[in-house]
Amino acid sequence: MKKLYSCLSVFLLFSFLLLPAAMTEAKSKFKDVPNDFWAKSEIEFLSSKGIIKGFPNGTFQPNQPVKRVQAAIMITRALGLDTSNRPNPGFKDIKNLDKEAYNAIAAVVDEGIFPKGQTFRPHEALSRADMAMALVKAYGLKGTYHKPIIDVSKDLYPYVSALAANGITKIYQDGTFKPNNTVTRAHFSVFFARVLEPSFRVPVNSKENPAKLGEPLVVETDNFLYGRHKYEIELTDVITDGEQAWQMIQDANMFNEEPPVGKKYILAKFRFHLLEFTGKTFSSYDLNSAAFEAVSKNGVVYDIPFVVEPEPRLSANLYKGGEVEGWVAFLVNTNDTPLIVWQREWDDELWFSLN
Secondary structure, eight states: OHHHHHHHHHHHHHHHHHOHHHHHSOOOSSTTSOTTOTTHHHHHHHHHTTSSOOOTTSOOOTTSBOBHHHHHHHHHHHHTOOOTTOOOOOOTTOTTSOHHHHHHHHHHHHTTSSOOOSOOOTTSBOBHHHHHHHHHHHHTOOOOOSSOOOSSOTTTHHHHHHHHHTTSSOOOTTSOOOTTSBOBHHHHHHHHHHHHOGGGSOOOSSSSSOBOTTOOEEEEEEETTTEEEEEEEEEEEEEOOHHHHHHHHHHHOTTSOOOOTTEEEEEEEEEEEEEEEEOSSOSSEEEOGGGEEEEOTTSOBOOOOOOOOOSSBSOEEEOTTOEEEEEEEEEEETTOOOEEEESTTSTTOEEEEOO
């Protein structure tokens, strides 16, 4: 019996040594997409859904550019668009395409995903600008990115901003999007996978991914009240100790009310720098603490307390270039460390963590 156990142990050991790769990591579907390729998961996700396909020789050719006609076909597949009986898109350069390509172009143009015109340029490489407009139109993406994008036109900005706000594209560290660069098959797979599957998306400021202490955010927005403006905002200090916060609030004004039982005051200091401002209704930007609210761990918005905050207070009328830093007070449950939200339900809504 002991000899039998020894033989069995040796057999299992050799089996483990001979088959580690199969046991620990699935083999890549394409010969030129190794297991450590940066876009492997997204490529195989799209491939599994029949949206993007490899080549007969078993390759994917991830670094080859995506052609505009290929993008039209993939979007048609992904959306499950009916390509029959679509009106003639009117392009002069698509008559010699095969039936699938022609019908896909007719469908995406009819749906307003690609624009009408004299030519479609089917064999031209898809640009990052083309991709942004097509994906945002195809999936009705909304949102505003809260950092500058310095190399896109006014017309293109809403599309790139929506992509970035949804974590589908990253803006480069220098604030550029590089709209004229071509999109490779690997890049397109990543962008498309992020649209279809949120788990692939990159983190953006949100309730689930709030900014941390000392992390500045640059926001550029336009609204009916203030017009077009750009600013930098940063959480610079936090006091969550209820006794310390109450002492500072009491010292600020003797008539401030003590927190009720089960509640405590907390303080957060913010720095605000108005970088650009083109007012519509007012000639200056009115900054005050009422733009901030605390939201509990359970998602309940706390009432704004009526107290005089310690100096310096975050309250000022600012012109372009103006900068101020000051305290904002919140009244919350004693056992809660809430999130702070700025401009809740506005285009420039931002979330901050006090941890």
